[in-house]
Amino acid sequence: AQSVTQLGSHVSVSEGALVLLRCNYSSSVPPYLFWYVQYPNQGLQLLLKYTSAATLVKGINGFEAEFKKSETSFHLTKPSAHMSDAAEYFCAVSGIGNTPLVFGKGTRLSVIA
Amino acid sequence: GAGVSQSPSNKVTEKGKDVELRCDPISGHTALYWYRQRLGQGLEFLIYFQGNSAPDKSGLPSDRFSAERTGESVSTLTIQRTQQEDSAVYLCASSPRTSGRVDTQYFGPGTRLTVL
Numbered sequence: 001a002q003s004v005t006q007l008g009s010h011v012s013v014s015e016g017a018l019v020l021l022r023c024n025y026s027s028s029v030p031p032y033l034f035w036y037v038q039y040p041n042q043g044l045q046l047l048l049k050y051t052s053a054a055t056l057v058k059g060i061n062g063f064e065a066e067f068k069k070s071e072t073s074f075h076l077t078k079p080s081a082h083m084s085d086a087a088e089y090f091c092a093v094s095g096i097g098n099t100p101l102v103f104g105k106g107t108r109l110s111v112i113a
Numbered sequence: 114g115a116g117v118s119q120s121p122s123n124k125v126t127e128k129g130k131d132v133e134l135r136c137d138p139i140s141g142h143t144a145l146y147w148y149r150q151r152l153g154q155g156l157e158f159l160i161y162f163q164g165n166s167a168p169d170k171s172g173l174p175s176d177r178f179s180a181e182r183t184g185e186s187v188s189t190l191t192i193q194r195t196q197q198e199d200s201a202v203y204l205c206a207s208s209p210r211t212s213g214r215v216d217t218q219y220f221g222p223g224t225r226l227t228v229l
Contacts, residue, residue: 004155032215043117043204043220044156051215090155098144098163098208098216100172103155 002027002093006104014112019063019078021107023091026072031093033074034101035065038088047089050074061085086111115139117221119205125227126195134190134224138207145188146208146218147180151201159203162188164210195228202226 007022025031032051036044048059055067065076074091088108092101118137126132138145147159158172162182173179177195182188192199202225206218 006155009153034217036220041222043222044206045220046217049215049217092156094215096215098161098210100146100158100161100169101148101156101218102158103148105153105155 002029002031002095002102004091004093004102004104006089006091006107008107009105010108010110012110012112013081015083016080019076019081019085019109021076021089021091021109023065023074023076023104024072025074025091025093027093027095029095032096033065033067034092034094035059035063035074035076036090036092038090038106040087044090047076081109081111083111083113085109117205117207117219119203119221119224121224122222123225123227125229127229128197129194131191131193132195132226134192134203134226136188136190136205136207136221138186138188138205139219141185141209142207142219143185143210144208144216144218145182146206147188147190148204148206149201150204150223156204159190192226195226197228200226200228 003026034049035047050067091104143164145162148156161169177193180190202223204223206220208216
């Protein structure tokens with residue numbers, strides 16, 4: 001069985017500040033991990049994914065995430081927040097192949113000018 | 114190229130009515146998924162189609178929910194005798210089939226269903 005926990009349903013940061021969105025997973029098989037972003041009234045867009053190649057994964061829009069097996073974590077970071085980063089962020093886990101994703105409940109990021 | 118499309122974008126219905134939601138996946142994608150996103154919740158898996166294999170229906174919440182897919186193209190999610198708790202955004206995603214790898218799922222914009 002797989003599950004994802006996202007700590008903090010709402011995170012607020014100042015423009016230019018570090019963004020840190022937390023994700024912890026549970027998986028009985030080697031996990032594949034994803035971060036998706038959802039802008040208001042839009043579908044989900046993939047930010048980045050971990051597929052066991054490298055533990056530090058770089059994604060779009062300056063985001064990156066580090067897979068830490070010992071901590072069962074896959075936290076999302078960005079050095080400097082921009083107003084356009086305000087959105088809902090979802091962490092997800094799956095097994096190998098085209099299996100359905102198991103999502104966390106999401107974290108809403110607000111960026112304050 | 115074109116992404117995943119869904120119709121309608123919004124649907125308001127009365128309790129007890131049946132609704133049909135449509136998904137057009139990206140051309141050439143063999144896998145298709147339906148998820149549900151209720152207010153304040155993450156996405157819940159509903160059903161998964163992979164090529165000509167039997168669909169994985171393990172996420173369907175009740176027998177009022179069903180889905181069909183024509184070959185590797187359009188899919189329709191049907192909810193019979195809708196209830197207020199069915200109100201949610203229904204998201205469709207598709208992905209290519211690459212054996213032994215983990216493919217990205219590409220999501221449509223969703224259908225917002227409101228049951229009065």
